Amino acid sequence: MRTTDFALIGPGRLGLRLADRLRQRGWSWVAVRGRRHLPSALCAMVPSATVCDTWHAPATWAAPRVIFVTVPDDAISEVATRLASALEMDSSIVLHTSGLHDAGALAPCRAAGARVGSWHPLQSFPPIAAGTVQWDGVWCAVEGDLEAVEQGTSVASALGLNPWRIAATDKPRYHAAASVAANLTHILVAEAARVMSGCGLPQGDGEHPLWPLVEASLRGALEGPGLDRLTGALARADIATITRHLAVLDEPLREAYQALSKVVTQATVSTEER
Ligand SMILES: NC(=O)c1ccc[n+]([C@@H]2O[C@H](COP(=O)([O-])OP(=O)(O)OC[C@H]3O[C@@H](n4cnc5c(N)ncnc54)[C@H](OP(=O)(O)O)[C@@H]3O)[C@@H](O)[C@H]2O)c1
Numbered sequence: 630m631r632t633t634d635f636a637l638i639g640p641g642r643l644g645l646r647l648a649d650r651l652r653q654r655g656w657s658w659v660a661v662r663g664r665r666h667l668p669s670a671l672c673a674m675v676p677s678a679t680v681c682d683t684w685h686a687p688a689t690w691a692a693p694r695v696i697f698v699t700v701p702d703d704a705i706s707e708v709a710t711r712l713a714s715a716l717e718m719d720s721s722i723v724l725h726t727s728g729l730h731d732a733g734a735l736a737p738c739r740a741a742g743a744r745v746g747s748w749h750p751l752q753s754f755p756p757i758a759a760g761t762v763q764w765d766g767v768w769c770a771v772e773g774d775l776e777a778v779e780q781g782t783s784v785a786s787a788l789g790l791n792p793w794r795i796a797a798t799d800k801p802r803y804h805a806a807a808s809v810a811a812n813l814t815h816i817l818v819a820e821a822a823r824v825m826s827g828c829g830l831p832q833g834d835g836e837h838p839l840w841p842l843v844e845a846s847l848r849g850a851l852e853g854p855g856l857d858r859l860t861g862a863l864a865r866a867d868i869a870t871i872t873r874h875l876a877v878l879d880e881p882l883r884e885a886y887q888a889l890s891k892v893v894t895q896a897t898v899s900t901e902e903r
Pocket residue numbers: 638639640641642643644662663664665699700701702704707708726727728729749750751752753754755
């Protein structure tokens with residue numbers, strides 16, 4: 630695709646990685662704006678960009694074809710309102726990166742003449758210090774005004790992502806599922822590692838002893854169908870073992886174990902009814 634120039638509002642976890650990836654693919658920064666003064670490391674990353682500390686747009690702000698809004702979900706509307714009053718937006722495409730919200734969150738920009746969309750890579754982006762993150766082959770949900778969807782689709786492809794079009798009404802369900810898959814799994818595995826750390830398991834510099842078990846479980850969960858590949862006491866309905874587990878777990882982990890065992894019971898009942 631034709632590379633172009635872009636502005637970024639919200640140089641946080643996703644914003645910085647996105648900007649870096651765009652830069653590697655030949656795009657140029659025009660401007661970047663955060664809430665606070667930007668760290669010197671970021672200023673060094675964007676030598677050609679205007680680092681804006683106010684919403685009073687310098688001349689360069691009139692230029693960017695694509696504006697990425699990578700601020701937290703609850704700040705998107707405020708940023709959209711500020712952008713709409715600060716910029717000439719007739720030829721701009723504005724894309725936010727929330728998994729939950731649809732393009733309507735950018736309504737003030739749309740009213741000011743921009744084409745707006747939502748653009749959500751299905752990946753976890755920790756701070757840059759955590760190391761590299763996979764982009765190639767990651768799915769990216771795109772939705773919004775036609776021109777914004779076309780631009781968002783071609784940006785995603787240029788970055789190595791797999792773009793697909795999502796219906797605006799599906800976004801809350803899509804994002805809830807992504808959060809369960811990523812965030813609840815993260816919490817459960819981290820808690821399991823904490824509980825196991827008191828059991829004297831030798832640990833070297835290599836991968837965590839839980840890794841082979843967790844990896845096989847994740848693969849089984851995604852290969853499915855449903856809970857068919859689940860193993861362990863819950864899959865066997867081994868009540869005596871489950872009771873012993875519950876006796877040694879603290880709250881709220883015990884409560885989480887009980888809640889998820891209900892999911893297994895319900896899945897078993899609905900399979901038997903079929
Ligand atoms: N991180 C991920 O794994 C990930 C993955 C997919 C999608 N997303 C989406 O990407 C968006 C950003 O998430 P994130 O994790 O990158 O958040 P983040 O690390 O908290 O970064 C948010 C950035 O927005 C800035 N900001 C906050 N309020 C602002 C405002 N009113 N005006 C201008 N800048 C403002 C913050 O500046 P300060 O630091 O000065 O507050 C920060 O630079 C969210 O919609 C999220 O759902 C994130």
